[in-house]
Amino acid sequence: MTLLEVDGLRVRAADGRALIDGLSFSLGEGDRLGLIGESGSGKSLTALAIIGLPPPGMKVSGSVVLDGVQVVGAPERRLNRLRGRAAAVIFQEPLTALDPLKRAGAQVAEPLRRRRRLRGAALRHAVVDALAEVRLADPERVALAYPHEISGGQRQRVAIAMALACEPALLIADEPTTALDTTTQAEVLALLDTLVGASGMGLLFIGHDLGVVAGVTGRLLVLQDGRAVESGTVGDIVHAPSHPHTRELVEGTRRLHDALGGIAR
Numbered sequence: 001m002t003l004l005e006v007d008g009l010r011v012r013a014a015d016g017r018a019l020i021d022g023l024s025f026s027l028g029e030g031d032r033l034g035l036i037g038e039s040g041s042g043k044s045l046t047a048l049a050i051i052g053l054p055p056p057g058m059k060v061s062g063s064v065v066l067d068g069v070q071v072v073g074a075p076e077r078r079l080n081r082l083r084g085r086a087a088a089v090i091f092q093e094p095l096t097a098l099d100p101l102k103r104a105g106a107q108v109a110e111p112l113r114r115r116r117r118l119r120g121a122a123l124r125h126a127v128v129d130a131l132a133e134v135r136l137a138d139p140e141r142v143a144l145a146y147p148h149e150i151s152g153g154q155r156q157r158v159a160i161a162m163a164l165a166c167e168p169a170l171l172i173a174d175e176p177t178t179a180l181d182t183t184t185q186a187e188v189l190a191l192l193d194t195l196v197g198a199s200g201m202g203l204l205f206i207g208h209d210l211g212v213v214a215g216v217t218g219r220l221l222v223l224q225d226g227r228a229v230e231s232g233t234v235g236d237i238v239h240a241p242s243h244p245h246t247r248e249l250v251e252g253t254r255r256l257h258d259a260l261g262g263i264a265r
């Protein structure tokens with residue numbers, strides 16, 4: 001079944017500029033798609049439009065059907081029921097998702113209470129289990145910590161636990177590792193890969209680094225100035241990029257890998 005069908009999506013700024021211009025793609029249940037493009041190409045706006053949360057003043061048109069529901073123009077009540085369950089988002093900066101004034105455990109508890117109707121001791125156990133599932137070494141301690149008391153990597157794991165607690169059909173990961181150091185980035189990517197694989201949820205993985213995006217998805221959509229310029233499998237795109245912008249992305253990644261290889265030697 002189709003989980004997400006984006007058709008002719010257009011997002012305009014308040015001054016009328018087209019920031020997303022006629023974007024179309026679809027994702028089936030359990031599918032993975034990488035949305036790749038340079039900074040400002042419209043990746044985050046696409047994610048926000050999918051969950052019906054465009055920045056204030058922007059005008060969205062076209063069609064986004066998420067889990068059978070038309071998101072564009074839907075009333076807030078309908079969207080609220082859809083968010084979390086149909087699609088949950090992990091943002092680049094985990095502090096976007098976390099409330100600085102609430103302990104991590106209390107924040108993970110919210111979706112568990114709502115989605116699985118857990119209460120009391122069962123809820124407390126489920127919170128610790130959810131934190132352990134994202135490989136937090138000391139889940140009891142993390143549950144009692146405030147966001148500023150844990151590291152960036154731990155915060156992102158808590159944000160992932162919150163997203164997964166919603167048991168979404170689709171996980172949208174918007175540059176989830178960009179703010180992390182390289183080692184933590186690799187660990188969090190491997191974790192996402194494992195958890196998404198185990199749950200069978202769909203994944204829309206957004207990034208600017210071809211090496212990172214290709215590590216978790218087999219299919220790519222390349223975005224430039226709000227338009228899709230190329231799509232295909234990672235193999236096709238890496239070996240025979242057809243659009244000049246895609247060629248630049250591939251060349252850029254090759255140069256970086258060569259340079260890093262040089263340092264390692």
Ligand SMILES: Nc1ncnc2c1ncn2[C@@H]1O[C@H](COP(=O)(O)OP(=O)(O)OP(=O)(O)O)[C@@H](O)[C@H]1O
Pocket residue numbers: 013019037038039040041042043044045046055056208
């Ligand atoms: N709240 C906003 N108000 C006005 N313009 C915005 C807003 N958010 C994004 N834009 C503009 O929309 C365009 C696309 O932005 P978007 O954040 O989707 O890019 P991106 O590809 O996610 O970039 P990055 O990789 O840097 O996060 C950019 O030109 C940006 O300046």
